[in-house]
Amino acid sequence: YVDSNLLLTGHFSDAAILGQAGGSWASSSNFQVSPEEQSALTRGFEDQSTVQASGVHLAGVKYLTLQANERSIYGRKGGAGCICVKTKQAIIVAIYKAGAQPGDATKCVEQLADYLIGTGF
Template sequence: MSWQAYVDSHLIATGQVAEAAIIGLQGGVWATSKNFTLSTEEQKAIVDGFTNPDQIQASGVRLAGQKYFTLSVVGRTIQAKKAADGAVIVKTKQAILVAVYRAPVQAPEATPIVEKLADYLITAGY
């Protein structure tokens, strides 16, 4: 399956995720939903957020030019919020899944979808 199919079929198609991307831990966007562009600086900040959680908690995270406040960094998952919308960012062995949800969807609806895909990718070696 292509990386784009994971974004389209496993995240966007659920109706719980509005925008999504898969980025590599070593850099680069592997797949993204339409009109969701993560700059090189945004990608780096996301990757660095897992090695330096204090920084991302203090400054928040930017996704496609929009600033989100970091609510938590726990293990492999970063939770962020922007007004009624939010983001779930989950790290696998080689990649990071970035998913944005829009109200009325809330974190308890979107998070399990992103984490389930992350679990699958981890078992597949990614």
């Protein structure tokens, strides 16, 4: 899913599918979300004030939180940004490139999340 549904679209430089209970299900090469970052991200879906106050940290990079709710967290760093979407069992994390259209990138990740939710994940 990471390669075929996200990276091959050309919008993203890195992506991962993380388990809500911990661990990485799949990720692009050289994109490692630490256990601490994953735990903070998971908490951010439950209490959005945590990511609103301190931003989103992914693979050692801090993103300014633009929007956060119980399903989606969006962040930005310069011209690039992150899209994090929670499904029933997973969290999809995608980093869009500077120059990518954030709206197109967001639609891509949200559609993948809807598909995973529809299949029970």
